[in-house]
Amino acid sequence: MSEWVIKGLVAGIRTTVYPKAPERAPGTTPGFPAGGEFGRGASELASRCPTGALAARGGTIDVDERRCIHCYRCVRGVERPLGWDRGYEWATQAHSREGLATGSERPALGRPYRKSIHVIVVDAGDCGACLNEVRQLNNPYYNMHRLGFFVTPTPRHADVLLVVGPVTDHMRVALRKIYDAMPTPKCVVAVGACALSGGVFAGSFTCKRGVADVLPVEVEVPGNPPPPLAILHGLLVAAGRAAPARRRGVPEDGEATAASRASAGAGE
Amino acid sequence: MNADRPQERRVTRERFRELIEERWPTVVHSIVDLANATIELDCPRRLLRELCQGLFHDFDLAFAGLTVEEDASEWKLRYVFYGDGEAGWVHVLARAPLDDTRFPSIVESVHAADWHERVAEDLYGLQFEGHPRLGDFVLHDDVWQEGVEPMRRGFDAEAAMHQRQPNTDWRPVRVVEESGAFVMPIGPKFSGVTESVHFLLETVGEDVIRTSTRRYYKWRAIEKLAEGKSAADALLLAERFAATTAFAHGFAYCRAAEAIAGTVVPPRARLLRVLLAELERLRHHAGAIQEICESCAFAVASSHAGIVEEDLLRASGQLTGHRYLFGVLAPGGLACDLTTPACRTTLAQAQEARIALGALLRELSISSSFLDRLEEVGVIPLRTARAYSLVGPVARASSYLRDLRRARPYPGYEDLEFDVPSEEEGDGYARLRLLFSEAEQSVRIIEQVVARLPEGPVRAPFEPPGGGALGWVEAPRGGTFAWLRLDASGVVVRYRPVTPSFINWHAFQLGAEKFAFQDFPIILSTFDLSVAENDL
């Protein structure tokens, strides 16, 4: 077995510098369309979006990342593409549909949980990509153990419930049971466009439009799928160790814009 | 060739037609599509069983799938058989008036059709007479009441939701009836980071005697969702229903759409599609290898494979903007061009992955404690692979060779040199080795593609008339199909994907028979099954 030890040593350290410093390696994030001032043609461009993630207010375009499914229609095959952001610190504290979320920046779990958090990962109908990105968190590049995050198979030990997928009818009961079986305090982290808005599955008669239809969501990680770094940021936000992103298109006071409120209300 | 194989194997198309004519004079045959080599056999229902049995056993044509369509006046059931030789695809069509939902089941002679019929029964309310076990399948009986037929034309989702009477008394079927036998349920939530699926392990103590699976916990009804969407919008669904192999599903979908429209994809786009498809295969295989190492609790090897997987995800992101290759495909070609220098970078990254994987395989193949856990577990004999018409690495590890890139070459692959690796043992280790050799072939293909990438446009105009067509692609897990029908305005009337995981889950229970409990995760990982691909 000594060859394996040598092989391990030769490989060196691959682990990302994040969260100490930003990770800049290419291909670590798909990015998001950047909203803002667009000028003429804003509403035409916004109407190309298949999921209603873009809303034009005069010449300005607002992006609702929770709905964006990375189809690139707002940048490919158009004369004047929308700008593009290359970040990954996307996780926000939820402004849930039913107004369950606090909106405050108080860590969801409280101080004792900062350095060691057990996460239960539940697939509620995802396409496999979000789950695969969660899987990457265990590989040497991201190694979430170094940050005190551990995956647990049992709800009894879990502090964080990480849900991917739009919540299918067949998974709803199981998801609810898992949530109920977790000790308090507990925190739900919804990961991916499907878990936040139904994504491309919104409107199916066998799915909800995301986790917030079933459980109180504390942390939202948008992306289709969010890359491992974004999910890591989400966990750090849940632990109170990173500042949540401020959702663009939502004014400072936390009030959703009229457009996004109206479309969110159309959930059921 | 085996002496017991029938004589009709690999006949020319002409000879095939003659043979059909001699044996079943009332079956109307026609060649519908010369380019894609398809023969349609219009079969009266009373002959259906006999014809399918003949095709499967005497002509040795494997079964690829069943698609149901409900058009304005009749049911159209399309049984697709692989014609490996010159004969081409063979589609058997059975029709019936809409008020008559009875069809003979072909399961007795074509066991591979088992789950296809169950799906059709559940979604359309068709009755397959003679099928040994219908019932609880796509729609879970503890959630939906009987008689909900969601794929029927007039289906009213609102009404169905309101009349639901969940049945809390529902219990799964048990088979083992020995004294002391008990069932160990696993899932839908189990283990660390896994997809949702349920297993019932039946046991009398030490060993598991039988395994059955319950799937469709993740059923999102994408076939229903696709109806009424434009051809371009349904592609978004095709890419996203099982995104660990998103490109392959999108590719099959585009090929179906392009076959309807008669679109000729420009040469540069053809080769770029090959490059992306092989990049996806390479990345997928690295991930599958990682999961096998992890299931054996071999942390160092699992880390090394994990590094390769992430490297390739980054390479994909760097090349196309998206780590899972979303948004690159478009009916008619690609949505954006990829520059030749960028492709060269990808090639270099793929070559690095090949070196890393090669080194990993060398180390693994001398780690006896690792091999002990993989050898002779989850064995699928050739006989089973054939009876279930298995696909992909799982089939080829049991020397059941079919690779659509070779058997039915599609644009881009015609002039490329590559091998279709195979193994004989059909066990976990054979499947692992096969993943390594296929990954190597993918890099070989990428090398050739980058060397001969022509300049030119990447997208042809796509204006579909109405019609239906089958698109097929060899996805990383095996052959994947998209049956697509568009109406005259280019709107999707029917989109039916048949995926490799759907096919291979069917045989999983045979690989998971009579084994020790602790081998279960290993057997599961070597089958490399996606739940999202099955649950649609």
Ligand code: SF4
């Ligand atoms: S990339 Fe996102 S925002 Fe842009 S059109 Fe697609 S879904 Fe909408």
